[in-house]
Amino acid sequence: MNQYSQKYPHFKSIHLAENTGAPGKPRNIGIEKATGEYLIFLDPDDYIPNDAYEALYKVANENKSDFVMGKMVSFDDEDGREYEHITFKNYLLHKQYLNADIKSVPFFLQVKTAVYLKLVKTSFIKKHNISFVEGMKNGEDKYYDMQLFTKAAKFSYIPKVIYMYRARNDAKNLSLTQRDIVSTVENDVKAAKLVKPMLGSQEYTYFQINALRSLLWKLCDPDFNRLQMDTKLYLINLVKDVIKGYDKKLIEKYLKLEGPFISLIDKGYIDEALEYNKMLVSRRWWYKQGIELQAEYKKHAKIRKSYSWKMTKILRSRNFKLKQLIKRRYINESQHSSTFAGK
Incomplete structure (x- = not known):
């Protein structure tokens, strides 16, 4: 970072005396120090396509939106x-949306929260004192995102990939939000409670889908089923506060499989909800297995269609016939030996 800041005048390297353990404070300091016309975030383990920011800036420059999203x-x-x-x-x-507002397109509130997808006018952020909740290892981005949507007079969206997110499956290298299911659920619930007063009733039902996706991703997981019963009940009760007043039609549209689980929790049938959750966990596991098998099949199919595979077909055929001949000879000799031993 220091080498970059020495090499490029516009690159500023800021070091904190202590690791805050959460992204809120460093991001807030970044907002405070920002002097450019636009502001965007990038997490350290992800990357962006080469033309990502150029594409966002082009739309921002041609329109009068407070932020542009990809x-x-x-x-x-x-x-x-x-x-x-x-x-x-x-x-x-x-499709793209130019100079839209959240009243006309409320479904944007259910889209995956991702602060790194939005190029925002720095003046807009500072005018409305938009910031992150500090001390939260996850969920703080939902609060930031909802401030953008609710305070923006106009925003735009382009259906272009501008961010590559690294999904980690290595148990030894988990992200912050994967390390502790209890604290991550607590933070998601806290974020939902912070957001609720900012939204109208209809808007909040869309945001509920956003919040519930995050929560169900953690609850419908083998790690949740391995928890002690009292911990499970504690987390279920926390999630119950987020579920209250949910829109059945939206749940049917966006969370169809999880709908019965949500309904059972809402009605207080916790034992039945936990049993249903086991099925959801199992389904997710088998789905993952299917995806991995499909990827393996595609890899082998690609090999079978390759030039080298076709060129070595004769050799493989001869090798197969040779193996069959050796196998038959071995069987015949074994049978002969057994007959001789019997006599």
């Missing part, structure tokens, strides 16, 4: 496989 793709940390988050697969996110 979409993201996740990639597997082990095999590099890429996949799109479910919110960006929705047909509504396949």
Whole structure:
């Protein structure tokens, strides 16, 4: 960082005396120190396409939006496989929106929270004193995001990938939000409670989908099922506060499989909810296995279609026939030996 700041005049390296352990404070300091026309965040373990910021800036420069948003793709940390988050697969996110507002497109409140997808006018952020909650290892970005949506007179969206998010599957190298299920659920619930007063009733039902996706990702997980019963009940009761007043039609649209789980918790049938959750956990595990098998199949199919595979077909055929001949000879000799031993 120091080498970059010495090499490039516009690159500023800021060091804190102590590690805050959470992203809120460093980001707030970044906002305070920012002098450029626009502001955006980038996490240290992810990366962006070369033209990402250029594409956002072009839209920002041509329109009068307070911020411009793009979409993201996740990639597997082990095999590099890429996949799109479910919110960006929705047909509504396949087209661009120029100078929209949250009243006219409230469904943006259910889109995956990602502060690094938004190029924001620095003057807009400072005018409205928009900031992050400090001390929270996760969930703080939801509060920041909702401030952007609710305070922006106009915002724009382009259906272009401007961010590559690293999804970690290595148990020895987990992200902050993967390390402690209890604190991450507590933070998500805290964020939802902070956001609720900022939104109207209809807007909040869309944000509930956003919040519940984060919470269910942690609850519908084998790690949750391995917790002690009293811890499970504690977390379920926390989530119950976020579920209150949910819109059944939106749940059916965006969280169809998890709908019965949400309904059971809302009605107080906790034992039944925990049993249903086991099925959701199992389904997710089998889905992952299927994806991995599919990737393996595609890899082998690619090999079978390759030029080298076709060129070595004769050799493989001869090798196979030779193995079969050796196998038959071995069987015949074994049978002969057994007959001789019997006599």
